[in-house]
Amino acid sequence: MNGVRSKGVNGQPQASSMVNGYINGTASQRGDQDKDGSSEDEHSVANGHMRRPLHGRKESNPLAPPFIVSAPGKTIVYGEHAVVHGKAAIAAAISLRSYLLCTTLSKSKRTLCLQFPDIGLDHTWHIPDLPWTAFKHSSRRKRYYDLVTTLDQELVDAMQPHITTVSSKAKTQVQQRHQQAASAFLYLFLSLGSENSPPCTYALRSTVPVGVGLGSSASICVCISTALLLQCRALSGPHPDQMSKEAEEQLERINRWAFVGELLIHGNPSGVDNTVATNGHAVLFQRKDYRKPPAVEILRDFPELPLLLIDTGQAKSTATEVAKVGHLKTAHPEVTGLVFDAIDSITRSAHSIVTGENPGSEASITHLGELMTVNHGLLTSLGVSHPRLERLRYLVNESGVGWTKLTGAGGGGCAITLLKPGASSASDTHLNGDGAQGSALQELERQLEAEGFAKYETTVGGDGVGVLSPALISGEEIDQEIFLGAEGREGVEELVGGGRDRDAWKYWRP
Numbered sequence: 001m002n003g004v005r006s007k008g009v010n011g012q013p014q015a016s017s018m019v020n021g022y023i024n025g026t027a028s029q030r031g032d033q034d035k036d037g038s039s040e041d042e043h044s045v046a047n048g049h050m051r052r053p054l055h056g057r058k059e060s061n062p063l064a065p066p067f068i069v070s071a072p073g074k075t076i077v078y079g080e081h082a083v084v085h086g087k088a089a090i091a092a093a094i095s096l097r098s099y100l101l102c103t104t105l106s107k108s109k110r111t112l113c114l115q116f117p118d119i120g121l122d123h124t125w126h127i128p129d130l131p132w133t134a135f136k137h138s139s140r141r142k143r144y145y146d147l148v149t150t151l152d153q154e155l156v157d158a159m160q161p162h163i164t165t166v167s168s169k170a171k172t173q174v175q176q177r178h179q180q181a182a183s184a185f186l187y188l189f190l191s192l193g194s195e196n197s198p199p200c201t202y203a204l205r206s207t208v209p210v211g212v213g214l215g216s217s218a219s220i221c222v223c224i225s226t227a228l229l230l231q232c233r234a235l236s237g238p239h240p241d242q243m244s245k246e247a248e249e250q251l252e253r254i255n256r257w258a259f260v261g262e263l264l265i266h267g268n269p270s271g272v273d274n275t276v277a278t279n280g281h282a283v284l285f286q287r288k289d290y291r292k293p294p295a296v297e298i299l300r301d302f303p304e305l306p307l308l309l310i311d312t313g314q315a316k317s318t319a320t321e322v323a324k325v326g327h328l329k330t331a332h333p334e335v336t337g338l339v340f341d342a343i344d345s346i347t348r349s350a351h352s353i354v355t356g357e358n359p360g361s362e363a364s365i366t367h368l369g370e371l372m373t374v375n376h377g378l379l380t381s382l383g384v385s386h387p388r389l390e391r392l393r394y395l396v397n398e399s400g401v402g403w404t405k406l407t408g409a410g411g412g413g414c415a416i417t418l419l420k421p422g423a424s425s426a427s428d429t430h431l432n433g434d435g436a437q438g439s440a441l442q443e444l445e446r447q448l449e450a451e452g453f454a455k456y457e458t459t460v461g462g463d464g465v466g467v468l469s470p471a472l473i474s475g476e477e478i479d480q481e482i483f484l485g486a487e488g489r490e491g492v493e494e495l496v497g498g499g500r501d502r503d504a505w506k507y508w509r510p
């Protein structure tokens with residue numbers, strides 16, 4: 001089990017000759033697109049493969065072809081909440097993913113349109129009306145390679161009039177959801193784009209359920225960051241023969257801007273969610289100093305743990321739960337600090353098992369399971385459990401099939417159950433028709449369903465952010481109508497998921 005140590009890189013100005021959407025374009029097309037990119041300095045550092053046309057006459061300007069980016073959700077296996085306060089956490093990518101289709105419009109339109117039907121958001125801004133003066137002022141302007149760890153309040157304020165008009169007539173809760181997603185998008189667009197950015201429609205579909213602790217916000221922030229960085233030509237690849245170091249740098253750049261998006265949605269994120277959504281696999285993550293990049297170890301050989309992912313059906317807000325723990329820390333710093341320390345040692349103990357000799361052995365699984373039980377107890381002491389989570393734990397404990405803890409922010413949302421060796425999935429047992437553990441699991445699944453708990457079928461540890469450019473899969477062009485018309489999560493997965501055409505999607509794989 002070799003983990004690769006990967007600290008944040010110091011981003012260097014580096015532009016790409018192979019930006020998605022332009023990969024197949026001619027040099028003159030690329031040069032022409034250049035004019036619409038975000039910042040002059042990106043263009044001036046472009047390498048020798050990409051030059052502006054030397055002649056003054058404008059080349060014809062075909063629209064950049066539509067492309068799709070995708071990023072996974074996640075489950076936090078150990079260490080949520082403590083990770084916000086500088087302790088270690090282990091999180092794994094799951095196979096549920098978000099997909100963002102970017103369709104460039106004719107230049108005459110000058111619009112920026114968000115179509116996010118999962119939450120019912122449909123909003124259009126007029127690009128010239130946006131607060132470019134504030135965002136591009138020399139004292140505040142950010143470069144795509146900057147490390148941004150806090151929001152600039154003046155910029156948030158400048159953006160506010162364009163956010164308050166988003167779904168202004170919707171109910172408070174819906175409006176809040178819409179405005180969170182719109183703020184994350186707009187802050188990144190204003191930071192990475194320019195008044196000359198091409199008009200575009202961004203259509204988002206996700207198979208990650210929203211707001212249940214499975215990192216839906218991080219997965220959309222990674223998609224948004226990747227799409228905008230690609231459009232401003234600040235990423236190279238992904239391509240199969242890309243040097244490992246270069247791929248790592250691209251992922252780091254995506255991750256940094258995804259974190260900025262998370263700042264707008266969460267208020268005080270640790271960065272673990274966007275880090276695992278960007279890199280995929282599993283990560284050991286710790287951020288001691290928010291002004292610096294976190295310490296991240298990518299766990300590429302994370303074991304295929306037999307996990308059940310169960311949704312309590314109880315809505316929650318990550319921002320609220322994180323704030324709750326923050327208040328407890330202020331009121332009881334010493335006691336809360338000890339709880340965080342205990343969670344940290346659970347995470348480290350689990351890390352040494354999952355990276356050790358035999359993580360799948362009965363003894364290892366039992367050890368990992370017991371650590372989950374203690375981790376959940378400590379999270380309960382921080383006040384982030386919920387009666388529905390406790391009911392779920394009671395039912396799983398009674399059945400004897402495994403160990404359960406909440407995952408993500410808590411306050412409702414999802415829990416993970418690590419199954420004891422022998423407690424295979426109910427459908428497998430049904431086929432084999434044997435095993436007392438199996439029937440206990442089947443019985444549990446029946447009971448959970450009867451009490452309104454939902455089960456998500458997912459695997460852990462897959463790829464991080466991916467790009468489908470152009471948006472063509474098994475010879476079928478995926479346009480906005482087809483994409484938005486896909487029915488439900490299954491429809492989206494069938495239409496654009498990696499299972500349909502394995503080679504179509506490209507990933508940065510350091």
Ligand SMILES: Nc1ncnc2c1ncn2[C@@H]1O[C@H](COP(=O)(O)OP(=O)(O)OP(=O)(O)O)[C@@H](O)[C@H]1O
Pocket residue numbers: 098116118119176177178179180181182204205206209210211212213214215216217218220265266273316317318319408409410
């Ligand atoms: N599919 C989606 N479409 C549009 N916006 C989304 C989508 N998924 C998430 N969001 C945005 O992210 C917010 C949910 O973030 P929140 O942190 O509360 O939940 P989560 O990320 O699912 O949970 P956790 O952070 O605990 O893993 C939504 O209110 C919305 O603004």
Ligand SMILES: C[C@@](O)(CCO)CC(=O)[O-]
Pocket residue numbers: 076079080081082083084213215266268269270271272273318322408409
């Ligand atoms: C609760 C928390 O630890 C995990 C949310 O998925 C918050 C964070 O790390 O940003």
